[in-house]
Amino acid sequence: MAPAAADESICGFNVGGDILAKYTSLDRDKGVLGCPVAGELPNPDGVGRRQEFKGGTIYWKASTGAHPVWGAIGDKWGELDWEAGPLGYPVDDELTNLDGVGKGQQFEGGIMAWHPSYGAHPVWGQIGRLWNRYGKFASRFGYPVTDERRDDTLNGYRQTFSVRNTDLFWSAGMGEGAEVCAGECVGYVLSAGERWVDSVSVKFALPNGDARHIEVSVKPTQTGYDQASTDYDSLWQQVWNVVPGPLPLDGTQLSQTQLDSMRDQLACHAKWDFELFGEHLSHDTWDLESWRSHKGEDYATSTLALLQTCNWD
Known part of the structure; x- marks a missing residue:
């Protein structure tokens, strides 16, 4: 079990350790997560743990801590095989960007970006490093509007961003x-x-x-x-x-x-x-x-x- 705090029974399920600490910081059942709907479970990797709530799931691993994943970012992360996929575990909570509109969440393998006009898309690898070098969401590239996609003419990958319909690319x-x-x-x-x-x-x-x-x-x-x-x-x-x-x-x-x-x-x-x-x-x-x-x-x-x-x- 994720260590730190003693178990408490909330809405009929035990919540404990770092997951409880994070849940408490989000106002428990009165917050965005609402009541737990299951007990804490081990993840398939045998390393991390998770607990599902009405509004999302808190994931925990010793090296990354406990962080909730929810909404469109959580749905997209799930499509990419959750923590077993290329993004790995969340290393931070979801944050509202400086524009007050979009959201971003940092994972081990990259950033998941969301905007109401473009949806949720991961940015990672060398394309992610280039985007980050230019200021991420505040850059003159803006938000990702597609996932990264293979381009054989480049012998690599490209990804489209919102400002000026810009394509960032990587080639081997x-x-x-x-x-x-x-x-x-x-x-x-x-x-x-x-x-x-x-x-x-x-x-x-x-x-x-x-x-x-x-x-x-x-x-x-x-x-x-x-x-x-x-x-x-x-x-x-x-x-x-x-x-x-x-x-x-x-x-x-x-x-x-x-x-x-x-x-x-x-x-x-x-x-x-x-x-x-x-x-x-x-x-x-x-x-x-x-x-x-x-x-x-x-x-x-x-x-x-x-x-x-x-x-x-």
Whole structure:
């Protein structure tokens, strides 16, 4: 039995130990859990214990303590095989987020997020780490609106979030020629909705996701293809209007030289991405790579840069 407090009979069932202590902190039968509907039971793992109440169930394990699971978060957790699934045991109580609308609960294996507009969805693994790095619920990604799902084109998984219909993704590696994602990487693709910028994808090479290995891929609108070369400053601003910061995952920042280089690359693509035989030279995206040297706008818009396909050393 979960230790701590002596058993008490409540609504005809004994409640004791840490489960009783947590139940008491939630106002017992007068609180959200209501009366117990069964006695305390061991979990199938032989480690933890649980007790069911009208309003939910309190789960206990020595290393995580006693925490209630209820409502839509509890239902989704159950679909994922409760404590035996990838989320494991709850390590905290359900909390109301700062927006006053959504809820979140931390489990051993990740966070279960709930919002009345999107339902309950788990966020875990490398996608969860990326989401957490950008501020979780308060980030410019917002709430998850889907579960994580397999994407064979990525050789990994992606998950959609509420702000700008953003997809966060993880890849085990897409092989040579994929630059940042040749090996394991994470990133996101978000809808921009700018006049010249349709969407932006940001990729980080793992394990560190440091400033030496970042790629920002810009998908222009048709107007962008036609007009972006008329004002490189405005184009640059439209890209960074939608990209959440800070960028690198290791706590560093992109240097001014790296940013200047990426602006050069953007100008080069915008200048030279004309249509040939029904297809743009860029093959849909303008890729800005943090490891390219800064050469200046005059070089970036020269025919020499065109011959290097805007990918100079």
